[in-house]
Amino acid sequence: MRLLKFLWWTCVAIFCGVLLSLSGAYLYLSPNLPSVDALRNVQLQIPLRVYSSDNxxxxxxxxxxxxxxxxxxIPPDFIHALLSAEDDNFANHYGVDVKSLMRAAAQLLTTGHIQTGGSTITMQVAKNYFLTNERSFSRKITEILLALQIERELTKDEILELYINKIYLGNRAYGIEAAAQVYYGKSIKELSLAQMAMIAGLPKAPSRYNPLANVARSMERRNWILERMNKLGFIDQARYQAAIAEPVAASYHVPSPELNxxxxxxMARAEMVGRYGSNAYTEGYRVYTTVHSDLQSNANDALRxxxxxxxxxxxxxxxxxxxxGKSMDAWRQAIAQQRPLGGxxxxxxxxxxKSGVMVLLRDGKDETISWDNMKWARPFLSSNSMGPVPRQPSDVLQAGDVIRVQRRDDGSLRLTQVPAAQSALVSLNPRNGAIMALVGGFSFEQSSYNRAAQAKRQPGSSFKPFIYSCALDxxxxAASLVNDAPIVFVDEYLxxxxxxxxxxxxFLxxxxxxxxxxxxxxxxxxxxLQSLGVERARNYISRFGFxxxxxPPNLSMALGTATLTPLEIAGAWSTFANGGYKVSPYIVDRVESRDGQxxxxxxxxxxxxxxxAQVAGQGQATAQPTAAPAEDNDPAHAKTTYEPTPxxxxxDARxxxxxxxxxxxxxxxxxxxxxxALKRDDLAGKTGTTNDSKDAWFSGFNADYMTTVWVGFDQPESLGRMEFGGNVALPIWMRYMGAALKDKPSHVLPEPPGLVSxxxxxxxxxxxxxxxxGAYFELFKAEDTPPPMNELAPGTSPGSGMPADEGTPMDLF
Incomplete structure (x- = not known):
């Protein structure tokens, strides 16, 4: 009896000691425990996503x-796979599984090392959201206390939802939906049973059981989970056998843009960081730009x-x-390291x-380039000269050459090369400055330098309309006669x-x-410009946004020697396209929160x-910014209404x-x-070419689109003796505008009052x-109509249209 009493009181003492220890730990740790209520409003990190206006x-x-x-x-099969792998008693425990904890303690006592943590899914939620990965008894006790609180405050479904959206599953994928996209390129709802089991096996050790890093080990983990699902009654024998027979089909899927x-x-990213700081990358913002996917694709193709x-x-x-002298294996390794540029x-x-060349592509395939698709390749000597016409493939290429090829519409390959010159294209809605399409260079992968918004170059003659506009005001x-004759300027001091x-x-x-x-x-x-006066012209032209x-504070400004970006030029030219108003280019139409607000x-x-408004019968113009996608009927996504800023x-409109x-x-x-060649009667524009053809421009518009194209070298050099805006930049503009205006009616602004012909x-x-x-009709402002020669008003210069005190015949002739 004495022995039994001793054992009884020993057990009571141990129980009381454990109880007192737990109570003490609770009293010590509970004041510092975070509130579980925070889990109801947790904000998971979600990346910034940028969309076109058509979503x-x-x-x-x-x-x-x-x-x-x-x-x-979440598919039920995945829930069963996850519970089989991580916590098969999840539905029955209250946040802590005593058996699992005792098993973990026994492993620690027998091995001297922590083998498993004995954590339930609820305990992992507590750790992932509130604690660190530190391995200590105090952190473990805190984890247990939090898990008990979480079970009291949240349902099992809420706990699972928190878990599957937070866990790290390798390759920057957080949460099961991201993992399904990364490993299989599908939603979790589209995966097979075997694929779901593969994802469910990742939380234990994403690097060890990653199907991209270790196929054998990941398959072993997957099959173990499938076996557990079968034993626990989640799947029958037939599904189990079919699933383990399925090969591993995982591959790395980078979220591919729908629009290049x-x-x-x-530009959108930089604006968002300027607006929201580093939170722009984590708060799940959805940025809708003004760019339409069709127009942007047309711009990409036209420029390239x-x-x-x-x-x-x-x-x-x-x-x-x-x-x-390289072996085929060495060539395969070399080509695998190359990347596409600009398509x-x-x-x-x-x-x-003799009939062509055989080439090895990045995908390991061998294909042929026929002689017809490479005989264009005369040797480049300079921008003004080329070598002899090649007579056979060996005159152009030899084995071991690393080259560029382009897939033609008929499926054949054509020899090509990455252009040395660069280009930029900007297309705006002239009524509000919305950027409809923008390309900053041949390939962003080759160079992220945005020539459309950052490259300041001389616009040449495409700047002249601003001088002429100043003259008309x-x-x-338009009928004023000015002498096209040589002129010499001498600086007596220099x-x-x-x-x-x-x-x-x-000279004409x-x-x-x-x-x-x-x-x-x-x-x-x-x-x-000389007659207007340089300062008067500079002040006038600055109204356009410059x-x-x-x-330049001198007469060279008349030849377009200012250094301006294509985006600045396009914004300024929009004034002619919209009837005389100043608009500012912009790219972000709206920003939505993760909840669609x-x-x-x-x-x-x-x-x-x-x-x-257009001329009657020619269509209807709009002046509103880009609207939300038409297919989105969620009231939370509705665009805020506002009164447009005039x-x-x-x-002058005239x-x-x-x-x-x-x-x-x-x-x-x-x-x-x-x-x-576009066969339209509503197009207006101007070429521009600078000295030595270092910059080639074309800016042009109708009432719907104002588009500017620049072509040149990043380090200015001649494009060639016979290269001008009209045969370098204009063809790009035509390709884009031709596609943008296809099947659209002519759109011209109506003639404003106060004009006479x-x-x-x-x-x-x-x-x-x-x-x-040879008489012809010309447009005039009503107050500027020229009288017949025999009615010339006193004090007016013949042919100039200017008052005598503003200029003399010698100034103009």
Whole structure:
């Protein structure tokens, strides 16, 4: 009896000691325990996602790939697989499984090392959300106490939902939905039973059981989980046998953009970081840009095709590298390290034959490039010369050459090369400045430098419309005669002489401003600026959105020597396209929270609706920013309503209309005649080419799209003697605008009141009497109509249209 009493009181003492220890631990730790209520409103890190205006994914930014999923959307098979692997008693315990803890304690006592933590899913939720990975008894006790609290506050379904959205599953995937996308490129709901078991096996050790890193070990873990599911009655024998027989089909799936617009994505990312700081990468913001996927795809294709066309007519610069004497295995390793650039795939020449060459592609396949698809490749010598025409494939390539190829529409491969020149394209909605498409270079992978928004280059003659607009608002008319003749400027203090010239080095004598613009005569632009005065012109032109300090304080400004970005040019040109209003380019239309609430809605300065109406019968214009996707009917996603901010009028509507008419003549009979191939009557634009053809431009519009294209080298050098805006930049503009305007009606702004059309004598620039040879109709502001020569008002300069105190015949002639 004494022995039994001793054992009894010993057990009681041990029990009381354990109870007192636990009570003491609880009293000590409980004041510092976090509130479980925080789990009800937990905000998991979700990456920043950027979309087009029509809801196409452009890019994703953030360290963690995560797509939260609700418990109701989790397939039952996955829940059973997870419970079989991690906590088969989950439905019965209250946060702590005593058997598992005792088993973990026994392993610690027998081995001296912690083998397993004995944690339930609830305890793992406590650790993942509130604690660190430190291995200590105090942390374990805290974990147990939190698990007990969590079980009291949350349902089993809520606990599982928290767990499966938080756990790390390798390869930057957090949560089961992200893991399913990374390993299988599918939603968790689309996976097979075997694939779900594979995902369920990852929480134990994502690096050890990763099917990408160790196929054998991951399959062993998967099959063990399937066996457990069978033993626990979650699946029958037939499903078990079918699942373990399924091969491992996992592969790395990077979330691929639905739209290739990396320069747009980077602009949106930078704006979001500026707005929200580092939280932009973790709060699950959804950014909807103004870009439409069709227009952006057209812009990508137009720019790449145009650059390759220019590049190839200057010859082949040779392979990117030579790997002579290498084995086929070495070549396979070498080509696997290459990456596509701008849609051009890398390849290695393996054999040269008379009919073409055999090449090894990145996917390990061997294909042929026929002689017809490579005989263009005359050797490049300089921007102005090429070597002899090749007569056979061996004149162009040899075995071991690392080259670029392009897949043609018929499936064949064509020899190509990454262009040395670069380009930028910007297309805006001229009514509010929304960026409809933007490309900052041939390939973002090759260079992330955004030439559309960052490259300041001289616009050349595409700047002249701003000079002419200033002239029209200061007494000149489209019929004013200005002398296209040589002019010399001498700096008596520096002993320097400036002799500007036309690009053809020819002179036409007195010609109307309209003709001077569509023929791009430099001498006329200089004389006009000289008559206006440089400071007056600089102040006027700064209204278009240019920094006045960026505008040259001398007559060279008439030739476009200011350094401006394509985005600045496009924004300024929009004034002509929209009837005289200033708009500012913008890229982010709205920002939504992870819950779909609109956090930001762009409200750009927009042209009043009445001023964007089209000519009757030609369609309907809109002046509102891009709306939310039409298929999204969730009221939480509805765009915030607002009163549009009216844009500021910066030039007379009549000036904008006359300038548009003059710029239409650039296309109809001037340096932009190539654009007649589009067979539209609503296009206006202007070419631009700088000295030595270092920069080539074309800016043009109708009432729907204002598009600017620049082509040049990053380190300025000549594009070639015969390369101009009209045959380098204009073809890119045409490809884009042709696709953008396909099947769309002509869209021109209506003629504003206060304009008159009058017959003009081409010799005097005055109103023409009946029977005047070569007389033509010209547009004038009502107050600027020229009188007949015999009615010339006193104090007016003949042919200039300017008051005598503003200029003399010598200034213009």
């Amino acid at each position: 196409k994914l452009i890019a994703e930014f953030g360290e963690m790939r995560r797509t939260p999923i609700r418990f109701a959307d 617009a990396p320069y747009i994505a980077e 095709d145009g650059l390759q066309e220019y590049d190839q007519r200057h010859g082949y610069r040779g392979p990117e590298a030579r790997l002579p 051009l795939e890398p390849a290695i020449v393996t054999r040269v034959e 200061n007494g000149f008319t 002993d320097k002489v400036w002799r500007p010239k036309n690009d053809t080095n020819t 004598g007195p010609i109307p401003l309209r003709e001077a613009l569509y023929k791009s005569r430099n001498m006329v632009s200089i004389r006009v 920094d006045v300090q960026e505008l 609109v956090l930001f809605q762009a409200n750009p300065a927009s042209v009043p609706v009445d001023d964007t 844009a500021e009028r910066i030039i 000036t904008a209309y006359i300038m548009t008419s003059m710029l239409q003549d650039v296309i109809k009979r001037g340096t932009g005649r190539r654009a007649l 009058q017959r003009i004598d081409p010799v005097s620039g005055r109103a023409a009497p009946p029977g005047t040879p």
